[in-house]
Amino acid sequence: MTVLTILILANLCMGYQSQLRTALDAVDRPDLSFRVNTVFIASNIVLNFSLIYMYGWVGGAVATAVSVTISLVLAYRYLAGVVAFDVPVGEIGRQVGAGLAMAVVIKILSRVERIYDLLNSSAATVVLLVGLGAVVYFITLFGVSTQFRNVVVQNLPFDIRGWVTE
Numbered sequence: 001m002t003v004l005t006i007l008i009l010a011n012l013c014m015g016y017q018s019q020l021r022t023a024l025d026a027v028d029r030p031d032l033s034f035r036v037n038t039v040f041i042a043s044n045i046v047l048n049f050s051l052i053y054m055y056g057w058v059g060g061a062v063a064t065a066v067s068v069t070i071s072l073v074l075a076y077r078y079l080a081g082v083v084a085f086d087v088p089v090g091e092i093g094r095q096v097g098a099g100l101a102m103a104v105v106i107k108i109l110s111r112v113e114r115i116y117d118l119l120n121s122s123a124a125t126v127v128l129l130v131g132l133g134a135v136v137y138f139i140t141l142f143g144v145s146t147q148f149r150n151v152v153v154q155n156l157p158f159d160i161r162g163w164v165t166e
Contacts, residue, residue: 006061013068020075023083032078040071091147098140105136 017036024033044067051059079085106129112118119125141148153160 003061010065010068017072036075043067094145101140102133102137106133
């Protein structure tokens with residue numbers, strides 16, 4: 001579970017890093033994007049060899065997380081040097097909050113399932129918990145983020161503006 005948690009955090013950072021690299025490509029700076037990738041690959045190789053030897057699987061996960069974080073910071077610095085932009089810290093915070101709300105609900109529900117064995121099927125439990133987690137995340141983010149709510153409302157194939165206050 002520890003390895004999975006670390007790799008999920010690494011994947012989150014990789015998503016942001018990927019967006020920044022795409023922006024570097026969009027402003028015609030593929031050389032900087034290439035440097036970011038090179039730093040990620042080189043640091044990942046060195047850290048994986050070192051940390052897997054010392055700490056096993058957890059070391060490998062930490063190596064990946066550290067490597068992607070280094071490349072994320074580098075991509076941010078390169079892009080900030082080329083284009084002026086603001087990081088939407090508030091929106092990211094709302095996404096983290098919705099993720100934490102989802103995690104709490106999933107933790108409680110998985111504990112209830114473990115105690116009472118309601119579904120008698122680990123596959124059904126996973127499908128149900130993933131689905132409920134997605135619903136909790138969506139509803140929470142829809143409730144706390146005006147920007148997310150506006151995007152959803154604008155992209156629905158029908159009009160719900162009378163139901164939702166913007």
